[in-house]
Amino acid sequence: MFKIYLKIAFRNAFRYKGNSIINIAGLAIGLTCVILIALFTNDELSYDRFFNDADQVYRVNLNGKMGDDEFYAGYTPPPAGETLVANFPEIESYTRIYRPGVDVFEYSNGSEKQIFNEENVFAVDANFLEVLSYPMLKGDPIKSLQEGNSVVITNSIAEKYFGDADPLGKILFYGKERTPLNVTGVLEDMDNLQTSVEFDILVPVSNFSNVKRFNWSWVWLQMATYVKLTEKAAENPEVINHLESQFPELIRLHAANAFDRIGQPYEEFLENGNKWDLHLQALTDIHLHSNDIESAITEQNSVKNLYIFAIIALFIIILASVNFVNLATAQASKRSKEIGIRKVLGSPRIQLIKQFLAEAIFYTVVSTFLAVVLVWVFLPLFNQLAGKTINFNSIYDNGIWLFIICLSLFTALLAGIYPAFYLTSFKAANVLKGVSKVANSKDGFIRNGLVIFQFTVAIIMIIATSVVYLQLNYTKNRDLGYDKENLLVIRNAEKLDGSEKTFRSELEALSEVKNAAVSSGMLTRGSFGDFYFPEASNSDEKVAKDIILQSYLVDEHFMKTLDLKLIKGRAFDNNFNDSLSVVINEAAAKQIGWENPIGRMIQYPGGKMESYKVVGVLKDFNLESLHSHITPFALFSNTSESYETGVSYITLKVSSENIGKLMSSIEKKWNDYQPNVPFEYSFLDDDLNTAYISDQRQANLFGVFSFLTIFIACMGLLGLIAFIAQQKTKEIGIRKVLGASISEIVQMLARDFVMVIVIAMLTATPVAWYFMNKWLQDFAYKIEIPWWVFIVSGGMALVIALFTMGFQAVKAAVANPAQSLRTE
Structure with missing residues (x-):
């Protein structure tokens, strides 16, 4: 019997070629998107699962708070791993990573x-x-x-x-x-x-001698520690929770000497509202569940992105199925006599339902094979957009092939079950008399509701894509507090063996170089952080809150080269001995509570307990991307003896002309100084763009899926307008004979659909506003979604829909009425 169902399905597919092409194309595109998203999701969920005993391995994270600063980092003090193994039999071993x-x-x-x-x-x-x-x-x-x-x-x-x-x-x-x-x-x-x-x-x-030197320290956070639990412990979440509950007492016992050594008794540290807690994070959770965890060692994504793409995949396959439902119910008048005759001849309803479900399965199977071919063709482009290296053979991994089979069956049911029950509900007597359920206004209402759903999703996708690109444009053009243009950053300057100042002076003498500076860090490339004891904000106060400062060691040319704005005090100057001077930013002064910071002191608890005098206050600027808030920051003079970072950069403010000639001159000078170290450089604006590459990829994927969503919706709309035009062929002919113009007929055909899309726009607006505001929460500095985005996105959908309808409507309107009225 199933063979007969398929034969009839095959014949109907060729009989109604237009609808068949729209159905197969829509389903194939939808299935292609879902399979690509499934491959992307599988790739993301596979991170770190190839390791032997991956479920037993955990990273040790540190949750710290000093004053008003709280952080969560994938770093630990050097002795943490050894101490954990020595005190807890549930922990088999540890290993550490240091990035030099x-x-x-x-x-x-x-x-x-x-x-x-x-x-x-x-x-x-x-x-x-x-x-x-x-x-x-x-x-x-x-x-x-x-x-x-x-x-x-x-x-x-x-x-x-x-x-x-x-x-x-x-x-x-x-x-x-x-x-x-x-x-x-x-x-x-x-x-x-x-x-x-x-x-x-x-x-x-x-x-590495510095690691050995800090093996005693519980405050030097430059190492990642991974521990391996016993198989029994790893299988029981309660054991892990019990382990973590004992960590505070462990730190209290073992870290006290280290805190005393830096002049900060640990008990006093805790009494001041601070904390220094260790936590365990499963290795397999690190990639997708480390949004708020700082790390320069691990590659991290957000599980939220997977949720977003999963929702997109679900909506796309529903849109493709809605096309099938709409076209199947719309052509019910063509199939009604077939159904009536088969009922009269004794076919039970269940047999007819199986017939229509078989047709849906036929279309879906054909679409699935086509979708797999499209995945094979477009996977390289998808990899480029998503920054992935997914192989087509991954389709056979982790049950993806089984997922595709289930997806195909699910789509067939989703697309076929309503038409099957709808079409078989016609009464044979009414159908053969020419009175059918097809003309029921309720059916038109359902079809319009499905079109509203399709265009609501499409408009939401257009709005989402617009907001993502607007935010990206904002991040690239926002005033970051410094001049990022034409800043050339030369790396590895520490390899010049102490000749950085001389080399800087020679470069500054070049006609294309306006300014040059030496620093231990550079924007987007990290900084060194430590905590300090600020002088109390009131003379009566005994102790001020501790503060964590991110910092660079810089020369006297740094602020001028980057055009950093000084709002109080002075910059570093060779006319002063600035070895015990510091320049802080507004955020640091505000957090400490200083209204007039100039002349105030901050004490560094490391080294020789040096105290630094504040000589200047910088206007706040962004060290990293706009995902991060502006944090308390300080510039120390590179004549300071408290710090030794072992890293150095030379930054040049250059002319935009003759860049090629300038680079040749700089590289020649570099090779004169250090022929055994390759010359490497970058431009700061390129470094900043790299910080947003993940957002750019997400925007590109949003753009592609938005296009496909609107394309699938318009394919369905094209089929519906063609059906309505065919259904109203005689009416159009009579109207033309009675003098109706082409524009009036086009308006008659398109009027209801325009109203449907306007309703979709009104429905999509609040939904898109809510979810895109949620997405923007990942940025410390973000746009306010402008009102015109909603109007423009809805307008785009309306224009595209009108263009889609217009061709078919005009075609129907210009047809010779004699053809349609010949048999009347």
């Missing part, structure tokens, strides 16, 4: 020399590859990092330095000391893995 920053790697092979700056270098404990089992192509994961002079690299790094030669046993020289490191292992490239911890090179942490 950019440094030089060199390989010499006779006369040939390969020298590169490597940014993705991690210093790790010897057992790192045991706790986090990255796939190893060559070497032993247990032994490869045991020796201090070992190094493990990815396959792409091996090819970069050694070509096709076997990398094992080769020597790489690291850093300006040219420390020889023996290649003991080769890992699979990170691009082929879904991992939140991406790197190119692993070096034993024992090579």
Whole structure:
């Protein structure tokens, strides 16, 4: 019987070619979108699940509060892991990661020399590859990092330095000391893995003296710690909660000496309302559930994006199904005699229902095969838009193929079940008399309601895309508190062996360079943070609240080069001894409570307990992207002896002319000073754009899905207007004979649909406003959604709909009335 159903479905598909093309195309596009979103979601959910015992591994996070500053970070003090393992039998082992920053790697092979700056270098404990089992192509994961002079690299790094030669046993020289490191292992490239911890090179942490120097410290937060729990503990959430409940007492016992050493008794620290708490976060949660957790080590996304795309996928497949429902019910008059005759001949209703469901399955199966082909064709473009490397073979992973089959059946039911029951509800006697349910106004109401739903979704998508692009434009053009144009940032200046000032002076002498400065940090590239004891805001106060300051060490040219605005006091000046001077921003002065900060003191509890005098106050400016609030910030003179960051940048304010000539001159000078370190630079505005690349990708995807949503909706509208025009062929002919103009007939056909789209616009506006305001909460500085966005988006949908209807309506209006009235 099913074979007969399919044969009839096949014949009907060819009989009503126009509707069939619209149905198959709409369903295929909808299914393509859903499959692509499913592949994207599967890729995101797969992060860190390939590790052996992934469910037993947790990152240790620190939730800290000092004064009014509270933070949640994926960093811990160096002794945290060892202390946790020693005190809790539920924790089997720990491993740590330290990111030393950019440094030089060199390989010499006779006369040939390969020298590169490597940014993705991690210093790790010897057992790192045991706790986090990255796939190893060559070497032993247990032994490869045991020796201090070992190094493990990815396959792409091996090819970069050694070509096709076997990398094992080769020597790489690291850093300006040219420390020889023996290649003991080769890992699979990170691009082929879904991992939140991406790197190119692993070096034993024992090579870094600063880590050894701070092994006592519970306040030096430069390391990420991962712990592996016993299998029994990892299976029981109550055990993990019990573990975390014991962490405060552990810190109280073990961190007290460290806090005393920096002049801040731990009990007093807590009494002042501060906190220093450790928490466990499952390894498999890090990628999607770390929105508020600071980390420069892990790659993080937001699970909210997956929810958004899942909702988009659901709506798109519903829109495609609505097209099917609308067209099926609209052509009911064509199928009514068929149904009536079959009923008279004895066909039970259930058999007819099965027939129409079989037709829906036929259309859906054809659409699914077409959708899989479209996924194969457009996956590379989708990867480019989403910043992914999803392989088409992923369609066979993690039950995606089963999802596609279920999706196809779900779509068939969604699209076919209402028409099946609707069409089979006609009474045979009425149908054969020419009186059918087709003319029922209730059916038109339902069809109009479905069209309203389609265009409501389409308009919401248009509004969402508009808001995303407006916010992106705002972030790129907002006044950040400094002049970002034509700022050239030269990296790795610390490799100049103390000649930064001389090199800066030579560059400033170039005609294309307006200003030049040396600093330990640069906007969008991080800063060093520490906490301080400010002088009390009133002389009667005994203690002021502690404050955390993000900071740079800078020379006297920095503020002028970036055009930072000084609202009080002075900048650093060679005419003063500024080794114990500090310039703070407005946010710092406000948080401390100083109305007049000039001359006030802040004490640094590290080093020699130095006190710094405030000599200037900067107008607030953004250190990072607009996702982050402006935080308390300070500039210290690079003559200060309290700090040693080991990182240096030279920033140039340059002319926009002759950039090529200028870069050649700078690179030549660099090579004169440091021929063994590759010259690297970037422009600050490019660095800022990189900070919004995730938002840009989201905007591009929104744009594509908005286009497809409106396209699917218009396809359905095209089918409906064609049906109505055909249904009213004789009426149109009579009106033309009686003198109606073409424009009047077009208005008659389009009038009801215009009203439907206006209702959709009114429905979409409050929904879009609510959800886009929620989305904007991720930005510390955001736009107010302008009223015209809703009108323009609704207007766009209306114009597109009118254009869609207009062609078919004009075609019907200009038809020869003699053709339609010949048989009357």
